Amino acid sequence: MTRFSGVTPSGNATLGNYLGAIRRWASEGRPGDLYFVSDLHGMTSAYNPQRLRVLARELLANLVASGIEPDQVFVQSDLLPQLGALTWILECTCSFGEAARMTQFKEKSNRRELEATPVRVSLFTYPVLMAADILLQGADEVPVGEDQAQHVELARTLARRFNGAYGDAFVVPRAVTPPAGARIMDLADPSRKMDKSARDAAGVLFVMDEPDLLRRKIRRAVTDGLGRLEYRPAEQPGLANLLEILAACTGKPVRETAGGFGSYGELKEAVTEAVIEELRPVRERTQELLADTAELDRIRARGAALASERGAHRLAAARRLAGVG
Structure with a gap:
């Protein structure tokens, strides 16, 4: 049984991220569970490449520093060759209507249009990449909040459709509701959740704050x-x-x-x-981990190698069954 969760480096980890998810992953995680830094997901809107790189390393260090086993963590972009291939296969399995119905895309794209900000294609296809994340690793359970449950349902739909049309390649995952935890709100405005990408950080407590x-x-x-x-x-x-x-x-x-x-x-x-x-x-x-570049690089490389090895046979099977491998 594999439980699979991730955190996006859209900002530095907050107290809310730590208490609500990371600490629980460390204390309740099982040997087969996997946790990843979803840096590719951080590219669906305007971003700074250098900042994305720095935040991804810091979040990886946060996960390990919180007590999660190093062999259970990896950075998403280190699997880009596998994820790119699988995402394309799943996009060829997904209908336009299914992708267009994703609530998060509709909400975020409407907000971008109101702000006169270009809506990136990646914002539209991101749920399929998320499905590739899940299916590549053979995840059985995906703990998510209500805002992501629809994306896990899409992953279930695509897994079943591919398996039915071409042959069994994927575990059909299910969304699970994490145990109720403290919902940490912004100290300056308790009507909104403490957000690592908040423009005003006056009310946000970050894990790395002195x-x-x-x-x-x-x-x-x-x-x-x-x-x-x-x-x-x-x-x-x-x-x-x-x-x-x-x-x-x-x-x-x-x-x-x-x-x-x-x-x-x-x-x-x-x-x-x-x-x-x-x-x-x-x-x-x-x-300590950020200062020891060689050690953090070693942890990252090993995590990537293990995750890549874990997903290799699923991608090979999917390619073969889809007629492109």
Whole structure:
């Protein structure tokens, strides 16, 4: 049984990415699971090549520093020859209507048009690349949020269609809902999720932020003027966000975290110390890996070799059955 998840280097990893996904991958992962840095997915809109390269290395280091086994991680672009070939085969299996129905494409392309920004073809075909990611590695389970579930369903459809038309080449994956975790919101605007690609990072806590910077951001976190230290997400979203962060870092039930504090300031101090201590070992180990270029290159090369070897027979079978191999 293979569980397969990825993270896109559209920005530096945030506390939300770490608590909501990366930490769970490290603690709950099984020997056959795979985790990847989806740098090709980061090319569907305007990007800086050098920044993409730097972010991909940093995210790879973050994954390993968080405790994920090095043999279970890889960078997507290192498999570009395989993924390019399989994506084409799957594009020849996918209908235009199926790709056009993807909700994310419709939402993002509409936003690009409103901003007078060109809509790239890759934004349209990206779900097929995602299907290739999944099917190449023979993933059984793909933990995704609601916004990606439609893409996994497309991968299921393409796998079944190819297998039925040409012969069995692919495992038919299924989307699974990850265990509910803290939904970390932006400290400056608790109505929006903490986003690694946010234009304004004042309310975003990044994994690699130094303690002093984390302290300043948390101290400035939006709360309210009610003065009630209770967990009321609808009425006090900023306070509730701080309590959820503290609960996630300490392992305590969120409704118990408000007790013992006499003011919002005291709570912010507790949140600050909890976040700093939670992120400290990950940040320090990431810095060590980034400084040891040879070691990180070795981890990356081995991860790529293992992932490539794992998918080679599936691609060979798909090419042979499709008549191009």
